[in-house]
Amino acid sequence: IGKNIYFEETVESTQKIAARLVYEGAFEGTVVVAEEQTSGRGRLSRTWHSPKGTGIWMSVILRPDIPVQKAPQLTLLAAVGIAQAIEKCTGLSVGIKWPNDILINGKKAVGILTELQADPDKIHAVIIGIGINVNQQHEHLAEDIRQIATSLLIETGREQKRAELMQAIFLQLEKLYKQYMAEGFGIIKLLWESYAVSIGKEITARTMTNAITGIAKGITEDGILMLEDREGVIHYIHSADIEI
Numbered sequence: 001i002g003k004n005i006y007f008e009e010t011v012e013s014t015q016k017i018a019a020r021l022v023y024e025g026a027f028e029g030t031v032v033v034a035e036e037q038t039s040g041r042g043r044l045s046r047t048w049h050s051p052k053g054t055g056i057w058m059s060v061i062l063r064p065d066i067p068v069q070k071a072p073q074l075t076l077l078a079a080v081g082i083a084q085a086i087e088k089c090t091g092l093s094v095g096i097k098w099p100n101d102i103l104i105n106g107k108k109a110v111g112i113l114t115e116l117q118a119d120p121d122k123i124h125a126v127i128i129g130i131g132i133n134v135n136q137q138h139e140h141l142a143e144d145i146r147q148i149a150t151s152l153l154i155e156t157g158r159e160q161k162r163a164e165l166m167q168a169i170f171l172q173l174e175k176l177y178k179q180y181m182a183e184g185f186g187i188i189k190l191l192w193e194s195y196a197v198s199i200g201k202e203i204t205a206r207t208m209t210n211a212i213t214g215i216a217k218g219i220t221e222d223g224i225l226m227l228e229d230r231e232g233v234i235h236y237i238h239s240a241d242i243e244i
């Protein structure tokens with residue numbers, strides 16, 4: 001991972017470039033990195049603020065031979081790898097909020113967006129979009145997220161070398177991905193759970209159409225969140241916004 005890197009100055013979204021590269025036959029492990037995104041995409045059709053020079057905005061292309069319903073496992077794998085790399089490079093301790101927000105002191109520093117190119121029964125590629133707030137000062141975070149977001153600079157009090165962190169991420173992702181392909185999701189699930197901040201707590205899972213409140217019981221073998229409501233009914237959450 002990270003042996004082929006496409007560096008771009010300004011792009012709409014690295015996800016878009018990566019999708020084109022997949023179409024053109026890019027190898028697994030190819031990465032697209034941009035200094036700035038003009039329409040960075042977040043989960044649930046939100047935008048992702050990606051100002052010039054202060055963050056890591058990148059997309060990683062994987063081509064795993066796994067069933068489509070196992071794709072969420074790769075999102076969780078990515079979150080674990082990035083969490084490990086950030087801890088290694090900064091000395092901070094981080095948490096993961098399902099499925100893949102990385103929090104530092106309760107605030108979000110990293111977002112991950114996984115997009116699939118797949119037929120109903122076969123994955124052609126998984127594009128893992130990673131956005132990391134690295135060197136933004138508090139006042140440079142977008143106004144609408146300033147209360148809930150943070151950056152590595154804010155949390156450590158010093159500038160971080162983006163290239164170093166990126167290298168560390170590629171290394172961790174590659175290690176975990178090899179382990180995953182060889183041994184399956186078991187170890188990754190355990191690691192993910194060791195970072196999870198919402199398990200055992202009361203949370204609300206909000207989707208476009210409804211909201212369910214209950215206790216987060218854990219994740220399934222496929223990486224789906226299990227939520228037990230007040231009646232004891234277990235809900236399986238594939239995609240939602242979580243409030244803790």
Ligand code: BTN
Nearest residue numbers: 013040041042043058111129131
């Ligand atoms: C989230 O909503 O938490 C996910 C944010 C993902 C942002 C990254 S930045 C690089 C890649 N390109 C995009 O347009 N989005 C992802």
